[in-house]
Amino acid sequence: STWGKYSRKRVQFSMESPEAPNKVAESLERHGKTSYYHAIPKLTEEERKLVEQAAVAAGIDNGPKLLKVSTTEMPTKKSYEVPSYDFLNDGPIVKAIIKLENLPFLDEKTNPGVTCEFGTNSFRLVISGTSVEYVLKMDRTRENINPEKSRHYIAKGKVYVVLQKEKEGDWWTLKGV
DSSP, X not given: OEEEEETTEXXXXXXXXXXXXXXXXXXXXXXXXXXXXXXXXXXXXHHHHHHHHHHHHHTOTTSOXXXXXXXXXXXXXXXXXXXXXXXXXXXXXXXXXXXXXXXXXXXXXXXXXXXXXXXXXXXXXXXXXXXXXXXXXXXXXXXXXXXXXXXXXXXTTEEEEEEEXXXXXXXXXXXXX
């Protein structure tokens, strides 16, 4: 048995006994609509069975159900280095030109997905198809570049990477040492 406070006097009760105080019921009975507790009264056995039957009919009995297990794996793209590119030193800019026809496994020769990230002396170009991607990664360029003014674009079956030089000068190679 447990000691508890009930109606401002101490009474002894067993938690298993039907006389155990139910604070929600007591408050609702004592205070009615102004009760602190705003709870739904306990359902009778018959009402509980009706609610369960309605839940089963609605398909929401016993929580979520696994509908299907998928064993298909997402295809992974194969990644290759860009095999070759042309280089053009043109005053304040340098261009790397990649011919799409030289990328043998690329399906989308006319409109592939192209992204390019520029750093102060590096860039990473990714040309993506459905099942393959080609990467041209330059960890260090010959000199520093301006990443905000550098860009890339596609035209006439070629991908152009245009690097804006930080200071003008002749570059005989794209790669730095």
